Amino acid sequence: MIELDGLSRTYQIGDEPVHALVDVTERIGRGEHVAIMGPSGSGKSTLLHLVGCLDRPTSGSYRFEGREVATLDEPELDRLRRERFGFIFQAFHLIARLDGTGNVELPMVFAGVPRSERRERAQAALAAVGLAARAGHRPSELSGGERQRLAIARAIAMRPAVLLADEPTGNLDTRSGNVVLDLLDRLNDEGLTVLVVTHDPRVAHRADRTLILGDGEIVRRARREELATALVEWGLGAEAHR
Amino acid sequence: MSGRDLLAYAGRALAGHRLRSALSLLGVAVGIAAVVLLTALGEGARRYVVDQFAQIGSSFVAVVPGKTDTVGGIPGIGGVPNDLTLADARALERAIPEALYVAPFVVATDTVARGEKRRRVMVAGVTPEFQDLRRLRVASGRFLPAGDLERGASVAVLGAGLARELFGSDDPVGDVVRIGGRRCRVVGVLAARGQQMGLDIDDIALVPVATGMRMFNRSTLFRIVIDVGPGADLDQVVERARAVLIERHGEEDVTLITEAAVVASLSGILGALTLAVGAIAAISLAVAGIGILNVLLVAVAERTAEIGLLRAVGASRRQILGCFLAEAVMLSGTGGALGLAGGAVAVRVLVGLWPALPAAPPPWAIAASVALSLVVGAVFGWLPARRAAALDPVEALAGH
Known part of the structure; x- marks a missing residue:
């Protein structure tokens, strides 16, 4: 489903080129649950943005569902983001002036989904994350965990194929973090492909496998049972357990 | 994205900053109200003038002594014109047989006295046709x-x-007044009418034209008015009258004015003035537009992360552009609507204070106000909206 071949992304900061991602080659299949770890600045988020078509690679090839993304024009990329990807962010990115339903409906509003269907699908998405009773509340009236669940409801409202989560539990305490992770697991069980960028080994532990990045390259691929060893090897366990 | 959804989204965003939004749309409202009020005043002045002329109709040709419409000419310079006489009036009557009447008259300010009571008023030497000419009604006696x-x-x-x-409450008819030292018997009193073309019909004394000329010691008429009735070829009448007078005087020393031409040119001048005044008022809309520009630039800066999110959920650049343009146009459009309402109220107050002035904004000014307020929003919203649409989604999500 996601095929990356020699993917690189270079930024220009001042005169200096920054190699955020270097020659990444990877295959991620439908329904997989993959974690991406690595120290700050290792290119985790850049990889997630490239996969989610928010950013374009400098070189290399990215095929999504068999189509070469580099050949797609902007409206087609917009359509992919709208219909195939759901994003979840550490900072939630909820819109304060809209209530729960309003936030969940947002992608559907821009996709032109008719009003009545929108309402119905928003209710279903809110029910799926256990927030049916909080639909009329604004983000400021919700707890951190509820906010992230609301963001997940928004991400799944358009019934995407891939869920892209950037530090989804980074702003949450352990208990509400676990509720969010359980939810992601459940969505994955229901067939959604899930990609999670995280610092937290407990989050990565939920994934089938983990890609460890260092300086823009994939330095290690670890299945769940190898994760603990791999993290110690790359000095990431200690940081996460602080 | 449907238009309704676009407006709802933009409206919510504006409602999130009530004070800021209200202040910027107030700017537009003031600008539009100024356009409405000032054009209403200009249009009122134009209508006032046209109405005044309409009271005396427009099938008239006036003959005035002296040549006033030559290039840069000042009457009297380059030779003293011949007198315009009653004989001229009779010649015109013969030359223009289809004329309803040829009314010569003469005007001066003089003293009208009855016993010890004296009043200095306008005294006009006229013919009986003057009654029709000015549509005068006689309250008692006769003309x-x-x-x-x-x-x-x-x-x-x-x-x-x-x-x-x-005379107070006495009936003046049959009594005698002295006008400029000359005894005259009062044969009639006009019905109250008020101002007309700057001539106070209520404060006037009318005498026969020959009496007036002797009274004022004048050898020339003030003017001769020819009424040819509706539907006549005025230009042709003017040419015939001119020919007759050139023949009689040996030179062209009179000016022929058709009232229609006067009304048209005055109306044109006042219309242009109204347009100019409206345009000046419209400049204030540019200031209001800068207010909108500022509010939207702030909004784009504040909502950078929101723009990033919208791009992440699949909103296109065009949709982002549309959202911010919609906000700008909603601000200016609402301001425009308020301005129209405010302007209408101001015009009504003005008319209440000054009923003689038929002030009303011309339809073109209202249409232009509506169009202008929307254009202001679109023009000044364009830059911030472009900026929002051009944001890189990844950077926007990071909030910078």
């Missing part, structure tokens, strides 16, 4: 009698105000 044009009886018709001041 000046028809008779030999050149003889001039010592009779007078008084305006309502003048009659009241000189």
Whole structure:
């Protein structure tokens, strides 16, 4: 489903080129649950943005569902983001002036989904994350965990194929973090492909496998049972357990 | 994304900053109200003038002594013009047989006295046709009698105000007044009417034209008015009248004015003035537009992360552009609507204070106000909206 071949992304900061991602080659299949770890600045988020078509690679090839993304024009990329990807962010990115339903409906509003269907699908998405009773509340009236669940409801409202989560539990305490992770697991069980960028080994532990990045390259691929060893090897366990 | 959804989204965003939004749309409202009010004033002045002329109709040709419409000419310079005489009036009557009447008249300010009561008023030497010409109604007695044009009886018709001041509640008809030292019998009193073309019909004394010329010691008429009735070819009448007078005077020393031409040119001048005043008021809309520009630039800066999110959920650049343009146009459009309402109220107050002025914004000004307010939003919203649409989604999500 996601095929990356020699993917690189270079930024220009001042005169200096920054190699955020270097020659990444990877295959991620439908329904997989993959974690991406690595120290700050290792290119985790850049990889997630490239996969989610928010950013374009400098070189290399990215095929999504068999189509070469580099050949797609902007409206087609917009359509992919709208219909195939759901994003979840550490900072939630909820819109304060809209209530729960309003936030969940947002992608559907821009996709032109008719009003009545929108309402119905928003209710279903809110029910799926256990927030049916909080639909009329604004983000400021919700707890951190509820906010992230609301963001997940928004991400799944358009019934995407891939869920892209950037530090989804980074702003949450352990208990509400676990509720969010359980939810992601459940969505994955229901067939959604899930990609999670995280610092937290407990989050990565939920994934089938983990890609460890260092300086823009994939330095290690670890299945769940190898994760603990791999993290110690790359000095990431200690940081996460602080 | 449907238009309704776009407006709802933009409206919510604006409602999130009520004060800021209200202040920026107030700017537009003031600008539009100014356009409405000032054009209403200009249009009122234009209508006032046109109405005044309409009261006396437009099938007239006026003959005035002296050449006033030559290039840069000042009347009287380059030779003293010949007198315009009652004989000229009669010649015109013969040359233009289809004329309803040819009314010569003469005007001066003089003293009208009855016993100790004296009033200095406008005294006009006229013919009986003057009654039709000015659509005058006689309240008591009758108008000046028809008779030999050149003889001039010592009779007078008084305006309502003048009659009241000189006679109080007594009936002046049959009584005698002295006008410029000459005894005249009052034969009639006009019905009260008020101002007309700058001539106070209530404060006037009318005498036969020949009487007036002797009274004022004038050899020339003030003017001769020819009424050819509706539907006549005025230009052709003007040419014939001009020819007759050139022949009689040996040179072109009169000016022929058609009232229609006067009304048209005055109306044109005042219309242009209204447009100019409206345009000046519209400049204030540019200031209001800068207010909108500022509010939207702040909004884009504040909502950078929101823009990033919208791109992440699949909103296109065009949709982002549309959202911010919609906000700008909603601000300016609402401001425009408020301005129209405010302007309408101001015009009504003005008309209440000054009923004589038929002030009303011309339709083109209202249409232009609506269009202008929307254009202001679109023009000044364009830059911030472009900026929002051009944001890189990844950077926007990071909040910078």
